[in-house]
Amino acid sequence: MSAVPTLESLREQWWVAGTSAELGRRPVARTILGVPLVLFRAESKAAALLDRCPHRNAPLSAGRIVDGLIECSYHGWAFDGGGKCRRIPGMPGACEHRHQHAAAVGVAERDGLVWVRLGEGERDLPPRRHVAPDDRRFDTILWPATADCALIDGLENLLDACHSHFAHAGLVRRAAKRRTVEVTVRRTAEMAEAVYREDGVPDGLIPRLLEGTRATSIGRFFPPGTAQLEYAGPKGTRFLLTSHFTPCDERRVLIHSCISTPRKLAPAWLKRLALRFVFGRVLRQDQDVLRKQQANIDRFGGAKFTSTPLDVMRPHILYFLGRTGENSPPASNYEAKLTMEL
Ligand code: FES
Ligand SMILES: [Fe+2]
Known part of the structure; x- marks a missing residue:
């Protein structure tokens, strides 16, 4: 029988989820290892969150990017690149409660590629295996x-x-x-x-x-x-x-x-x-x-x-x-x- 590695066993690794060029004015929906993510650019840095608004679980990828935050299309909660809830329309004051934050996953950008990692803790990106874009040869x-x-x-x-x-x-x-x-x-x-x-x-x-x-x-x-x-x-x-x-x-x-x-x-x-x-x-x-x-x-x-x-x-x-x-x-x-x- 063929043995196929389980997706669960691959979560500790970094994976390429998209290109830097894709992260423009709209959020990008991407499923990685079976996990739905939304990718976007927040204050010039690539960000990746679970594609689920903590409020009523609408997909954040259906929302829009406003002032470097991703805004949910349902009630307008807005999150930064780390998943922190920064705005709840109609509710003045800070969004302090941790349950109001969206879940962020590891993200890194190198050579025009956006890498994500679903595992806990820190881990370096794998060594560069392709030719660097600025390699003049x-x-x-x-x-x-x-x-x-x-x-x-x-x-x-x-x-x-x-x-x-x-x-x-x-x-x-x-x-x-x-x-x-x-x-x-x-x-x-x-x-x-x-x-x-x-x-x-x-x-x-x-x-x-x-x-x-x-x-x-x-x-x-x-x-x-x-x-x-x-x-x-x-x-x-x-x-x-x-x-x-x-x-x-x-x-x-x-x-x-x-x-x-x-x-x-x-x-x-x-x-x-x-x-x-x-x-x-x-x-x-x-x-x-x-x-x-x-x-x-x-x-x-x-x-x-x-x-x-x-x-x-x-x-x-x-x-x-x-x-x-x-x-x-x-x-x-x-x-x-x-x-x-x-
Ligand atoms: S479901 Fe996202 S703000 Fe309500
Ligand atoms: Fe081939």
Whole structure:
């Protein structure tokens, strides 16, 4: 049976809930780990509260932002970014009672991303895994999306080399033209990766048009929710996709992707246009296959997976997410080599 981490077990971690650009004049409703939140900007800082007014439980996300406070649409109670009730219309004086305050959750903003954390106490943001927006060696675009799938299945999809020949047939790889590739899979205390030694041009439209010879493809997983793909030529990185996955609930994820390419390759606007076309198409194919997979798992009342050694990343993702499942996770540090036809 497939083991899916419970949403409850993931509450201590930071998750990307949105982008800085989304926090404008209106509140944003977002469900993270099954918990409805409202995101907004209060006095220039990002804020996240439970999307429930303490008065009569109307959704705060249906309200409006006035003078840096979020105002409930029902009776006009107004709350600051920390959830403190600052105004109860018709009732002069301070709002002192703690039951009048809305519940705030941890929030942090970095690199145009808004992170939230539902757990108690303090915890640092995870290290930056994507290319920083001000890194002048790369052009980086931020691409928010969603998919209808469980967290583990979305992460596996992005890091799985073997679906490309079918789900992205002709675009990323081609089933008729496989080559033998050596793969090194390793896991440290912080991450897991699969390094595919390619030394050639993958036979897909995108690599042939945009890449030239590919030395290595690397798929990395940084717990709890970041998956990264790096394609490198003989002279270094050509393409780096870092996708932050966030479970909304058991069957839906947010995906905030940072897509980076070296500065010199082409003018930034041309790359942006090409990436929108190419990445958008590949993303839609993945969204489609994930939606069908999830719907079918539901139709059968649960997952019943069979894995092979080619499914290299799933056991390691599950290892970090603290679960065992269809494969028992290997012991702490790990390295193995295998060959596959890619
Ligand atoms: S329900 Fe929000 S002010 Fe009454
Ligand atoms: Fe894919």
